[in-house]
Amino acid sequence: MTGSAEPPAGGAGRPRVVVSVPPPLRAQLFSPAVWDRLAARTEPVVLDDHTDRDALTAALPGARALITSWGSPRVDAGLLDVADRLALVAHTGSAVAPYVTEEVFRRGVRVTQAGDAMARPVAEVALAFTLSLLHRVHRFDHALRTGADWDTASAAPPRHEVRGSGIGVIGASRTGRAYIALARAVGARVSVADPYLDAAGAEELGVQLLPLEELLQRSRIVAVHAPATEETRHLLGARQLALMPDGAGLVNTARSWLVDEDALLAEVRSGRLDAAIDVFDAEPLPVGHPLRALPNVLLTPHQAAGTVECRLRMGVSAADEVLRLLDGKPPLHAVSARALARLH
Structure with a gap:
C-alpha cells in the first residue's frame, strides 16, 4: 500500500521499528551506515532473544514495522491483535511462510522479503x-x-x-x-x-x-x-x-x-x-x-547464501523497505498471500 509520507520527527516522536534479529546476525546484516540511516528516521526496538514470543508481544504495540530473521515467531492473529499500528513485516530472508500467516495479509499489512539478495x-x-x-x-x-x-x-x-x-x-x-x-x-x-x-x-x-x-x-x-x-x-x-x-x-x-x-x-x-x-x-x-x-x-552446512556481501544486501533491503513505508512509497520486494505456498 502507498500513502502520504510520515513526517520525520525527533526523539520519542519517531516511528518505532521492532528488529527481531539476534546480535551476531544483526552485525552481519546492518552496516553502521545502514543502521544509522534507519535509526535517524525510526526508533529501533531490538530483540536480542529474537525467538521469544512474549518479548515480541510486548514490543509490537505502537510499532510501525517489524524486521524478522530466521527463527522469529510467526506473526499470527494473536500478535496482530497487539500490533495496533503495524504496517510492514520486512523479512531479511527469502521464504516468508514460516514467519507470517494469512491474517497478516487480510489485515492489510505489507510483507517484503530479501530473496533477490540471496x-x-x-x-x-x-x-x-x-x-x-x-x-x-x-x-x-x-x-x-x-x-x-x-x-x-x-x-x-x-x-x-x-x-x-x-x-x-x-x-x-x-x-x-x-x-x-x-x-x-x-x-x-x-x-x-x-x-x-x-x-x-x-x-x-x-x-x-x-x-x-x-x-x-x-x-x-x-x-x-x-x-x-x-x-x-x-x-x-x-x-x-x-x-x-x-x-x-x-x-x-x-x-x-x-x-x-x-x-x-x-x-x-x-x-x-x-x-x-x-x-x-x-x-x-x-x-x-x-x-x-x-x-x-x-x-556444506546450509551456508550457500552466507557471504558478507549477501548479508549486507539483505540488511539494506529490509531497511529500505521500512524507509519506503515511512516515505509513502510502494515496497520494492513485496509478496502476496500466494507466497505462503512456498513452505521453506
Missing part, C-alpha cells in the same frame, strides 16, 4: 559444486585426507570439463536463473525443467526446455532450484534419481524438501551418483549421519 551467492556455490563434481575434487580431497596412498587417491571415475557438459536445471527461479547465467558463461549446455517456463522464456534464457524425466536422463549434472511447495515435495525420489546416468552428479542448494534424502543416500552409497548438498532434512546434520562419511558427497 540469488547470486547461492548460484555461485551451485556452480562451485558443479565444477567440483565434474572434476571429482571432493573424491580426491576425501581420499588424501583419510590416508589413502597416492595411487589410490588418484583413482576416480571419468572427469569432465564444464564446457560442453549437459547441465540440467530444475526450476527457473531467481537463483535458478542466476545459476543458468553462470553455467552458460563457462560453456555449459543448459536445459531446464519448469512447468511455469514457456518456450519464449527458455529462448530468452538461452536454454532448452525439457520434461523432467528427459532432463534427468540427459544431464551430467542436475542442479535443483525449485521452490519448496506442496507440489514439489520429493520431486526427486528413487524413480527419478534412477533415471540419471551412471557417474552423474546432483547439486542441491535449494531445499532438502525437494529430494528424497533416503533415496539419494541409497544412490550415493552405491557409488553410482555423486552429490553436493547444502541443505538437509535434519539441521544441524547429525555428526553420525552416513552422508558425512561418503567419499563421493560434498557437504
Whole structure:
C-alpha cells in the first residue's frame, strides 16, 4: 500500500521499528551506515532473544514495522491483535511462510522479503559444486585426507570439463536463473525443467526446455532450484534419481524438501551418483549421519547464501523497505498471500 509520507520527527516522536534479529546476525546484516540511516528516521526496538514470543508481544504495540530473521515467531492473529499500528513485516530472508500467516495479509499489512539478495551467492556455490563434481575434487580431497596412498587417491571415475557438459536445471527461479547465467558463461549446455517456463522464456534464457524425466536422463549434472511447495515435495525420489546416468552428479542448494534424502543416500552409497548438498532434512546434520562419511558427497552446512556481501544486501533491503513505508512509497520486494505456498 502507498500513502502520504510520515513526517520525520525527533526523539520519542519517531516511528518505532521492532528488529527481531539476534546480535551476531544483526552485525552481519546492518552496516553502521545502514543502521544509522534507519535509526535517524525510526526508533529501533531490538530483540536480542529474537525467538521469544512474549518479548515480541510486548514490543509490537505502537510499532510501525517489524524486521524478522530466521527463527522469529510467526506473526499470527494473536500478535496482530497487539500490533495496533503495524504496517510492514520486512523479512531479511527469502521464504516468508514460516514467519507470517494469512491474517497478516487480510489485515492489510505489507510483507517484503530479501530473496533477490540471496540469488547470486547461492548460484555461485551451485556452480562451485558443479565444477567440483565434474572434476571429482571432493573424491580426491576425501581420499588424501583419510590416508589413502597416492595411487589410490588418484583413482576416480571419468572427469569432465564444464564446457560442453549437459547441465540440467530444475526450476527457473531467481537463483535458478542466476545459476543458468553462470553455467552458460563457462560453456555449459543448459536445459531446464519448469512447468511455469514457456518456450519464449527458455529462448530468452538461452536454454532448452525439457520434461523432467528427459532432463534427468540427459544431464551430467542436475542442479535443483525449485521452490519448496506442496507440489514439489520429493520431486526427486528413487524413480527419478534412477533415471540419471551412471557417474552423474546432483547439486542441491535449494531445499532438502525437494529430494528424497533416503533415496539419494541409497544412490550415493552405491557409488553410482555423486552429490553436493547444502541443505538437509535434519539441521544441524547429525555428526553420525552416513552422508558425512561418503567419499563421493560434498557437504556444506546450509551456508550457500552466507557471504558478507549477501548479508549486507539483505540488511539494506529490509531497511529500505521500512524507509519506503515511512516515505509513502510502494515496497520494492513485496509478496502476496500466494507466497505462503512456498513452505521453506
